[in-house]
Amino acid sequence: MPIHHESHPEDVDLKPGTTKSEIVVFLYQDLDYAYTPSEIAEELDIPKGTATTTLRRLHKCGYVGRMKEGYYHGLNNREDLRRYPQSVAETEALFTTHPDNVDTPEPDLTREADEDATDDGALEAELDELEDEFDV
Missing domain, CATH: 1.10.10.10 (Winged helix-like DNA-binding domain superfamily/Winged helix DNA-binding domain)
Structure with missing residues (x-):
């Protein structure tokens, strides 16, 4: 040692x-x-x-x-x-x-991808709303 x-x-x-x-x-x-x-x-x-x-x-x-x-x-x-x-x-x-x-579990990349997709969808919807507001 x-x-x-x-x-x-x-x-x-x-x-x-x-x-x-x-x-x-x-x-x-x-x-x-x-x-x-x-x-x-x-x-x-x-x-x-x-x-x-x-x-x-x-x-x-x-x-x-x-x-x-x-x-x-x-x-x-x-x-x-x-x-x-x-x-x-x-x-x-x-x-x-x-x-x-140390045994560390591998990250669950599929779950993170799903969360990212949800976040991307929410961002897209928010962007669409903002664009609509400025077009008025």
Whole structure:
């Protein structure tokens, strides 16, 4: 998935659509909560081992915090990562609302032609009335 070059933090090595990115987005959506690897795995529908390994790597890189009880959370002091979920959401919205992705019905040209014909007929009648008025 492409990223927005202005809002994507330069010093953050995350690529949207990856497990790392999904976990960061999840943890930074609400900094008031911390989660176990099992809870994150269940929420994101990924294997628990993948969640555990990825969380350890994210913690080692300083992307997420870890409590001694084994809970992981987003970090208040990482403004760049606090903006990241919004950046991903905007990028996804951009590509999911693209006109090529939206099924739009074809216009009913016959109905428009009928309406145009009616309007043309009314205009012709009005013109005839005006011409009659000026001939008097």
